[in-house]
Amino acid sequence: MIPKSFDYNTLEDKIYQNWLKSKCFQPKPGKQNDTFTIMMPPPNATGTLHLGHASMLAIQDIIIRFKRMSGYETLWLPGTDHAAIATQDKVENLQFQKTGKNRHDFGREKFLQLVDEFVKQSQETIVKQTKKMGASCDWDQTKFTLDPELQDAVTEMFIRMYNDGLIYRGDRVINWDPKMQTTVADDEVEYKEEYTNFYYFQFGPVVIGTSRPETKFLDDTIVVHPEDQRYKHLIGKEFTHEWINGEITSKVIADESIDMELGTGAMTISPAHSFIDYEIAQKNDLKYERIIDLEGKILSSASKECAGMTIKEARKKVVEILKEKDLVTDIQNNYYHKVAVNYRGGGIIEPQLMEQWFIDVNKTVVDWKDQKMSLKQVMQDVVRSNDIEILPNSQENVYFNWIDKLQDWCISRQIWYGHRIPAWFKDGEVKVQIDSPGEGWKQDPDTLDTWFSSGMWTFSTLGWPNQTEMLKKFHPTDVLETGYDILFFWVARMILMTTYATGQIPFKTVYLHGLVRDKNGDKMSKSKGNGIDPLEVIQKYGTDAVRLSLVMGTRPGQDVRLFEEKIASYRNFVTKIWNSTRFALMNLDFDKIDKEEIDPTKLSEADKWILHETQEMIQTQTELLNQYRLSEAGTKIYDFLWNDFCSWYLEISKKNLNNKVLYLALSDILKMLHPFVPFVTEELWKLLGHKEMLMLEEWPEMNKNLLFPKEKEQIDNLKKTITAIRSVMADFDVSKDSHITIQHKSQTVIETNQDVIKHMAKVKTLELTNDFKHIPKTITQVVTPEITILLHLDQNIDLEAEKEKLSLEASNLNNFIISLEKKLSNKNYTEKAPEHIVEETRQNLETSQKKLTKINQRLKALSE
């Protein structure tokens, strides 16, 4: 005999190994004659598995298993991302702790070797953990963004974009991280709240306000709003006055972008260290000079007194200097503002004017739908025209908002770990090509933004730029499933890169899952100690339970709260699945099953009912899963197994089991459960005597010959009857020696299931009659117009109590009837509402009226 619950700790790994051994994860042509592809978002090569990954793996695995069983040739391709900045920073920190050396002490080559070693180790961990989640991805196709072929693809992409004029090298203000010594993309900048001093300085004819005095050494332009009455008369004029480095001549210009309300409404600009100042300077053709160097220190060209000082030191010094010159008019403390920091390392971002590589998002050179479009336009078009659907749809607005504001994308990074830029310099000349153009040419030391390569993930992994069979077959992919937090970072970039490179969309659907939070809705974090380690709860509750807890009750785009009680409840469900099959195994006669055919004339009502319900469930599951409504599908199959199959079918049929029906229904249910809980169902499939893997079974199809609507109605009546008996017995506390009379009109299902009723409702004496007359010393329960239950009580019963009960029921029913009648007497309703709704209402009214009549008759009898 098999044990009472699924021993996940010892069986999960074995089952997974069996899947691997049988090559279940590889694409195989199926009856759909079509492919279905998911590219797994590559986890960072440095990481370990967290709940975000676990949730992503659960969702994708459910989808891919469903599609595989449905007969698609499925490819789920796994891999890892080199995550340039994050990885380099992590390894550098580790090495510094260990040896006290930074990357420059090691040198580029040696340092990259250390990173490679570290990455290799991490990748193994991530792969092992991914397997633990039951992910049925094709490990033979595993890719890494720094694989040689993927590196080649990146280089090719860069060269093509350069030749098309989409990549250019230019001077722009970029986000510079002095700590990590690299540029950072706009999206990688985070803002931290801070309180600081806000200074007011006399600058020639005006007072200016600033929180950054240390950038003001060379300022000589005052900007005001053209409509500002306070300053209008100054516009265009020049003034000679004292400033930090001595006497200067400044000029007043006007610009619309000035906010009159802010500070004094007048400001000076430092174009080399501010995005907005740079824009103003460009518009007005002003010169710009650098004040702060890449280390975050003041340049001697800006100030002799402050040269070499840090920003903090220089700020103090500048204020001192201006105080001496009596140019400080006010200092306000506790000024609230936000400081830009690098989200990956926390260094404070200093805007710098630098020469970098950029992708031009506005140049209209991309061929798309027989037109020339800009990258920006293509990105808008594919979502607007529904080539790509984003789930939830509300995120499409977020996407468009982002695109509208999108600026040229700075793709060069001054770090070592990553894809080297294929550009060569010599005497101010630039050549973009794979190999060195010859003697004296030096390759650009910079590497590419990590999202440049991950943007190519759907096609670089399939062999692009070569037109491989894989690429032709599996691209575009079908669904991209990832967290909404990387919609811009990654999803948008994939659309940009893929449409340009391949002329195809990267995927048809974007499914954005929410973040996993704790029970209070707080983000899980190590410092708070509220995190759940997926591997720990897998150990405790099993992978199937963890997967369910990450999928059930979720919607795309909505955060998920996870806590142990929730996981435990799904562990209980896994046990329930186990025991329902265990029961079947104890009762099935395996020798006969293959030879048996379904003969509708020999089936009980319950048999027909469960076959009917199973067919409908197949239909429902298929529809919901095709629409990626995983939680709804999961909830429905959960309910079906637990209630319909276990609580009703098995209990009704216990004493009269039909081998074949039990087997058929259970098999279909296990198949439908499989995508959600692959381990326990696979094990049970084996115990049912199958040699083939469940995961390769065909998804069931609805069989119209197994629909029995009449029996469905009959069993529904039986269920109502049993529930009513149980309820009335509990109300009057008769657990032993219960005596029930069922009055009914032509209900064969009651006749044939007397034993079932006795057993399931625990009735000791049961009588049936077609006579609806009142019997003394009984409590009445009207189930349907055709079925009434009488509970016999020995002692004198409290007539008033029963009257009260019946009266309450009658009054509720009466209210209901009134509402229905009101509806039906409303012409607008009967004319405008759909016919089937009105018909339903009519029937409902009829049934309710009949039922009410019965109750009233009984009430009348009681009063006599």
Place this chain on the structure above:
RNA sequence: GCGCGAUUAGCUCAGCUGGCUAGAGCAUCUGGUUUACACCCAGGGGGUCGGGAGUUCGAAUCUCUCAUCGCGCACCA
């Protein structure tokens, strides 16, 4: 400032294109050693679907508005 989301039972959440008297799990109460399952079985209590207005024959569902919470983007001289 612009935008997005949430608000349904004590807790965590379902409820698709508006349509039977609003659901689940957990918790709670009552009663159960029924030979698949106490990680179980049976029964019960608990909600004016955040407030207000509107559209409609009909609103938890659509529109507007207010409130509270959360998030994103921009600005930050």
